[in-house]
Amino acid sequence: MADPVRVAVVGSGPAGLYAAEALVKQTGDTVRVDVFDRLPTPYGLVRYGVAPDHKSIKSIARYLQRVLENPAVRFLGCVELGRDVSRADLLDCYDAVIYSTGAMVDRQLGIPGEDLPGSVAATDFVNWYCGHPDAADHDFDLSVEEVAVIGVGNVAVDVVRILAKTVEELRETDIPEHVLDALSRSRVRRVHMVGRRGPAQAKFTTKEARELGELPNAGIHVRPEDMELDPASAEAAENDRHVRGNLKVLSGWTAEPPAGRARRVDVRFWRAPVEIVGTGAVEGLRLERTALDENGRVTGTGEYETLPVGMVLRSVGYQSVPLDGVPFDERSYVVPNDGGRVLGKDGAPVPREYVAGWIKRGPTGVVGTNKSDAAETVRNLLEDLDPAGERPTRSIEDLLESRGLPVVTYTDWLNLDAAEIALARSLDRGERVKLARWEAMRSACRPVQTD
Numbered sequence: 001m002a003d004p005v006r007v008a009v010v011g012s013g014p015a016g017l018y019a020a021e022a023l024v025k026q027t028g029d030t031v032r033v034d035v036f037d038r039l040p041t042p043y044g045l046v047r048y049g050v051a052p053d054h055k056s057i058k059s060i061a062r063y064l065q066r067v068l069e070n071p072a073v074r075f076l077g078c079v080e081l082g083r084d085v086s087r088a089d090l091l092d093c094y095d096a097v098i099y100s101t102g103a104m105v106d107r108q109l110g111i112p113g114e115d116l117p118g119s120v121a122a123t124d125f126v127n128w129y130c131g132h133p134d135a136a137d138h139d140f141d142l143s144v145e146e147v148a149v150i151g152v153g154n155v156a157v158d159v160v161r162i163l164a165k166t167v168e169e170l171r172e173t174d175i176p177e178h179v180l181d182a183l184s185r186s187r188v189r190r191v192h193m194v195g196r197r198g199p200a201q202a203k204f205t206t207k208e209a210r211e212l213g214e215l216p217n218a219g220i221h222v223r224p225e226d227m228e229l230d231p232a233s234a235e236a237a238e239n240d241r242h243v244r245g246n247l248k249v250l251s252g253w254t255a256e257p258p259a260g261r262a263r264r265v266d267v268r269f270w271r272a273p274v275e276i277v278g279t280g281a282v283e284g285l286r287l288e289r290t291a292l293d294e295n296g297r298v299t300g301t302g303e304y305e306t307l308p309v310g311m312v313l314r315s316v317g318y319q320s321v322p323l324d325g326v327p328f329d330e331r332s333y334v335v336p337n338d339g340g341r342v343l344g345k346d347g348a349p350v351p352r353e354y355v356a357g358w359i360k361r362g363p364t365g366v367v368g369t370n371k372s373d374a375a376e377t378v379r380n381l382l383e384d385l386d387p388a389g390e391r392p393t394r395s396i397e398d399l400l401e402s403r404g405l406p407v408v409t410y411t412d413w414l415n416l417d418a419a420e421i422a423l424a425r426s427l428d429r430g431e432r433v434k435l436a437r438w439e440a441m442r443s444a445c446r447p448v449q450t451d
Contacts, residue, residue, distance in 0.1 A: 004032045004072075005385065006392055008094040010081050010323075012037040013044020014367050015357025016100035017064045018374035024072050026378055033073045034094070034396060038080035039133065040408040040416060040441050042068060044102060046367065048130045051158035052173035053165070060367055068410050076400075077408030078442075082324035084405050093396040096352045096381050099326060099335065099342075100374075103318035103358040109150065113276030114314075118144075122151070122159055122315035129162055129183075131176045131434030133441060141281075142186040144310025148285045150273055151315030152195035153203035157212055159313055163191050164218040164263045172430035174420070179436070190264045192307055196272045196290055196298050199226065199250050200233035206245035212265065213249060219257020219264045222250055226269040230292055272300060276312050285309050318363040326353070335359050340377025341384070354381050412445035419444035 007023055009016045012035045020033045041047055043061045050057045068075050079085060081101075090097045106121035108114065118141060127135035147163060149156050162170070167184040175183075195202060199222070202209075213220050227250060229237060236243045250267070257264065271287040278284065289303035319333035327344055329336050335355045336343040342353040356377045357370050365373075400407055420432040427433055435441050 003391070004030050005096075006094045007031060007033050007381070008090045008097045008396075009033060009035045009100060010090070010097065011035075011044065011100035011102060011357070012039075012042040012068075012075065012077075013100065013102055013357065013370075014046060014060065014064065015102065015360075015370040015374055016044070016098070017042070017067045018371045019098050019100060019356045019378055020073050021067045021070075022375045022378035023381075024067075024070055026382055029072065031072055034076055035068070035073060036076050036079045036081065036085075038078065038083075040077045040445055041413060042075055042077070042410075048127060048132045049155075050130075051126075051162060052130060052175045053161070053170065054158075055173075057367065075408075075410040075413060076396075077413060079400070079405060079407055084403065085399070087323070087325040089394075089399060091352060092394040093392050093399060094352075095385065095392060096354060098340075098354045098356055098377060098381070099323055099359060100356040101320070101323060101359050103320045103333070103363040105319055105321060106314055107317040107319050109273055109314055109316060111273055111275055113278065113282070116276055116278050116282050117280070118278070118282030118311045119276050120311065120313050122149070122155055122313045123318070125159055125313055126155065129175055129179050131174070131179070131436040133436060133438045136176070136178075136436040136438075140182070141311055142182060142188055145187055146190045146192070146307065146309045147188050147311045147313065148192045148194055148307055148309040149313045149315060150194050150285075151317075152193060152197075152267075152269075153315065153317075154205060154208050156193055156313075156315040157204045157208045159315060160191050160193050160265055161212055161215065163188050164212075164215055164265050166217050166262060169215075169217070174424070174430065174432045174434050176434045176436040177423075177427065177429075188263070190266065192266045192268055192285075192309065194268045194271050194273065194285075194287065196270075197292070198229070198233055198269050199247055200229060200236045200243050202246055202250075202269075204246070206242065206249060209246055209249045213253060215265075217262045219261040220253050220267065221255075221257055221264070222253045222267040222269070224254045226267075227251060227254060232292060232296055271305075272298065273312075274300075274304070277306065282310055282312055283308075285312055318358070320359045320362075323359075332362065334362055339380045340373075341380050349384075352384075406442075408445050415447055416441055416444040419447070 106123045128138045272290045275286040284306045286306045289301045293299045322328040340354045341349040344350045356374045424433040
């Protein structure tokens with residue numbers, strides 16, 4: 001091809017930017033990649049999913065920044081697929097399109113009372129304390145004294161940790177100022193983290209568990225009887241290093257925590273939520289004691305209890321949502337694909353359309369998993385390119401200009417980045433403080449010049 005291959009990547013999280021990186025590495029100077037995002041900020045879950053006190057993980061953004069600074073890669077923020085541009089628009093403007101929009105909503109519990117005020121998707125809470133503009137004005141009732149977090153994965157641990165930390169411990173993070181102010185007024189004193197299975201099946205990493213147990217102002221406890229292992233769990237502990245590490249940490253929490261701690265975390269294994277109870281708002285969470293049957297499936301024992309909580313945060317997994325016009329599997333909540341090649345209803349690859357990340361494989365793995373995932377997709381994309389095939393018939397620049405779309409460029413994002421760093425300096429608060437409201441973010445992207 002005489003002209004560079006043009007590829008659109010929809011989504012600027014790790015999956016999308018790793019795909020852009022792989023395209024450049026595997027083609028040299030023969031590709032041009034436009035990375036679209038509906039937000040004015042890049043980095044996806046690194047910015048809006050990683051807890052603000054996890055600075056080491058957030059440092060991944062510095063690696064991804066180098067991808068965006070490559071001359072062959074361009075960031076186009078505040079452009080949303082299905083609202084501003086269509087699938088057909090992108091296919092008219094590019095040789096290929098990679099969708100990497102992640103998994104954006106929580107799975108439902110499917111129990112009575114789930115829609116009561118005070119029953120909250122963990123995604124909404126995470127978006128709020130991470131400064132997502134869609135969640136900036138969300139209101140969470142932190143006047144309650146007890147909260148339940150359903151789930152025992154890393155996201156659940158993050159949520160528990162933010163609720164259990166004091167505002168002084170969070171001041172040096174990038175939490176938006178209005179969120180920090182709300183957390184400073186929190187009356188939450190006890191947090192219950194609830195898992196349907198036992199400690200050997202917990203999904204959090206040992207590192208996350210260890211950090212939870214090291215909170216200086218919160219005691220943590222797990223009931224000794226909940227640590228008893230069935231034969232299958234004992235076998236898992238013997239053969240799985242991750243399980244052994246978790247059990248070692250959890251075993252240290254069986255003693256009653258020291259008195260005088262401001263807050264308390266109770267980890268409740270072998271409990272299945274069966275109903276969120278309350279009249280007009282959450283007043284409790286009804287749990288059934290569980291066990292594993294001979295096939296390793298969770299089964300109820302008929303033993304019940306009710307936790308007197310005023311808020312329930314549901315963290316039982318993420319799922320992707322359909323993209324306008326793109327094939328979607330409503331059962332597995334992913335775009336059907338073969339090695340990243342989008343598949344149509346007939347099971348055959350759809351020409352020039354690809355997926356990467358969670359929308360490709362589901363919400364599994366860690367941030368780094370997306371690198372090999374994206375590389376696979378890009379290899380297949382490049383293998384499919386037809387040198388004699390038809391080239392794009394439209395210019396994305398002309399299309400965006402004709403629609404009057406206020407596209408945020410990478411330079412605009414750097415202005416916003418600088419504004420957040422300056423805000424932190426003015427508040428004497430760590431490296432940055434996030435701007436979380438749309439208007440403030442847009443204004444920071446294009447500051448008014450004064451003489």
